[in-house]
Amino acid sequence: MYSEKVMDHFMNPRNVGEIEDADGVGQVGNAKCGDIMKMYLKIEDGIIVDAKFKTFGCGAAVATSSMATELIKGKTIKEAEMVTNKVVMEALDGLPPAKVHCSVLAEEAIAAALQDYRARHGLDSDSEYAGCPGCCGGCGRLEQQNRNGGE
Amino acid sequence: MQKPVIYLDHAATTYVKPEVFEAMKPYFIEEYGNASSLYSVGRSGRKAVEEARTAIARCLGADEPGEIYFTGSGTEADNWAIKGAVYAAREKGKKHIITSAIEHPAIMATCKYLKKEGFDVTYLPVDQEGFVNPGDVEKAIRPDTAIVSIMYANNEIGAIQPIKAIGEITRKHGVLFHCDAVQAAGSIPVDVRELGVDLLSISAHKFYGPKGVGALYIRKGVRLENLIHGGHQERGKRAGTENVAGIVGMAKALDLAIANMDQYAGKIRKLRDRARDLILSRIPHVRLNGPVENRLPGNLNLSFQFIEGESLLLMLDMKGIKASSGSACSSGSLDPSHVLMAIGLSHEIAHGSLRLTFGESNTESDVGYLVDCLEEIVARLRTMSPLYEDFVKANKQAAK
Known part of the structure; x- marks a missing residue:
């Protein structure tokens, strides 16, 4: 049911771990839904020099976390913000429909970590993800993804 | 080294x-006749079906073979028992169903459907071990x-329900009693007289028989409305050409299971207990x-704290171990197993569950390999x- 890329990123996840002196940390999801992602970012001169994650969740949750960290490493903050769930899914050669929410969680984890970075550094930010505890679907983002076909 | 295949999902199928x-x-090829036909190739099919009916009646402790009706699955037997009973009772103004909170989806979804049709359903709770x-x-x-x-026995946690005690109560109150014995048959003794049930479902593929065939025991005198309409098969109660090979296979499998039950149950209980303790x-x-x-005897269900069941299953599969989980991700919804x-488990603990069901092909060395793999995988996921x-x-x- 999973693509080879998903299985590869699940069995050999990249960037698992913590960054002790991270500049931004974001955690999304909750145990009730069965998925929690925690992302650590090291940012120097506006560039993400390192990203690590820890994830409690299914195969897709681990694989999207792994792929998301790979996609944002070496990128500027602006570029990292362009890494949407769709980008993560495409990089993994797709996800089964029931697992699309995992890629949304990966996008939200990046956003939450960047939000934390901005907050720590007193930078301006849009408040979209401030205080987002994970994908409750309340913001309509999940519905929008599903409407877009969720491919 | 070729990786071994260790099948630990015997509750799913065998x-x-x-x-x-x-x-x-x-x-399939020689005695292919329609069991309802009058010529010889059909008559041999009829004879095989009736011999199978007699064998299954004997295995389940029924009073007579005519109380056994063949179906296409355990799910069909469950559907027929419940819908057939409540549709027949509707004309007498009876519209209430009592079941438990831990039934198989074949019962749960049927009750949900009937509720939409205007029937009333009471779901009895279970205690922390899973008993009604x-x-x-x-x-x-x-x-x-x-x-x-x-x-009779739960498919996820293996709890064997006090069916006999419940049967005494339903009899005292003159209420029909159905028992889904799909997981129990072949693993523990199932005797309809001893249990005091009016209706009982079994499914062949859970006891080393073929898929696509089940049976419903209907105590003589119990009236059910028909579910499948068509020809006059099964004495006009369940239409559809008899699955002769499947029916023969189910009878043979149940006969074998009952003949070897003590030895089989003893073996898998020992493996299960060893795996659990290790x-x-x-x-x-x-x-x-x-x-x-x-x-x-073959059921083990464990929750590994801090990790999620589907991840565990995928990693076990990579090691050749086939198991099952009650996590949401494996159920295809956001909620873990009902x-x-x-x-009373929290969502988090339920998401981290693993079901291992032992059977005929498992050995002592499988247990050692399983525990080694689990130890490594659990540590890795943590x-x-x-x-x-x-x-x-x-x-x-x-x-500090």
Whole structure:
């Protein structure tokens, strides 16, 4: 049911771990839904020099976390913000429909970590993800993804 | 080294035993006649079906072969029992169904459907080990109760329900009693007289028989409305050309299961207990789900704290171990297993559940390999888990 890329990123996840002196940390999801992602970012001169994650969740949750960290490493903050769930899914050669929410969680984890970075550094930010505890679907983002076909 | 294949999902399905397959073989190419036809090739099919009916009646302790009706699955038998009973009772103004919170989806979804049709359903709770309290059944019975349906043994946590005690209550109140014995048949003795049930479902592929064939025991005198309409098969109660090979296979498989039951149950209980004890002693933060006693001999259900079940299944599969989980991700919804929730587990613990069901092909060395793999995989998934990280940090904090 999973693509080879998903299985590869699940069995050999990249960037698992913590960054002790991270500049931004974001955690999304909750145990009730069965998925929690925690992302650590090291940012120097506006560039993400390192990203690590820890994830409690299914195969897709681990694989999207792994792929998301790979996609944002070496990128500027602006570029990292362009890494949407769709980008993560495409990089993994797709996800089964029931697992699309995992890629949304990966996008939200990046956003939450960047939000934390901005907050720590007193930078301006849009408040979209401030205080987002994970994908409750309340913001309509999940519905929008599903409407877009969720491919 | 070629990786071994260790099948630990016997509650999902079993392979067909070679002896069973041999017994079925003649009914595909040589004895292919329609069991309802009058010429000889049909008559031999009829004879085989009736011999199978007699064998199954004997295996289940029925008074006569005519109380056994063949169906296309355990699910069909469950649907027929409940819908057939309540549709027949509707004209008498009875519209209440009593069942438990831990039934198989074949019962749960049927009750949900009937509720939409205007029937009333009471779902009895279970205790922390997964047992229905017979006293709760008695309290739930109303003048308009049409049927009580309680499973013999639970498919996820293996809890063997007090069917005999419930049967005494339903009989006292004159209420029909159906028992879904799909998981029990072939693993533990099932005797309809002893249990005091009016209706009982079984499915062949759970006891080394073929898929696509089940049976419903209907006590003589119990009236059910028909579910499948068509020809006059099964004495006009269940239409559809008889699955002769399947029926023969089911009878052979049940006969074998009953003949070898003590030995089989003893073997798989020993393997299960060994796996349970090794896992609980070698891996920290593991919980046994379901009872210690009164449990199906091959069933083991554990929750591994801080990790999620689907990840565990995928990694076990990579090691050649086939298992099952009650996590949401494996159920295809956001909610974990209704059975694990009913015994009071938190979402988090239910998401981390693993079901291992032992059977004929398993050996002592499978258990050793399983425990080695689990130890490695659980440790690996925990290093990736933010929940475990929080737990370790909280412990360090507390130690200071």
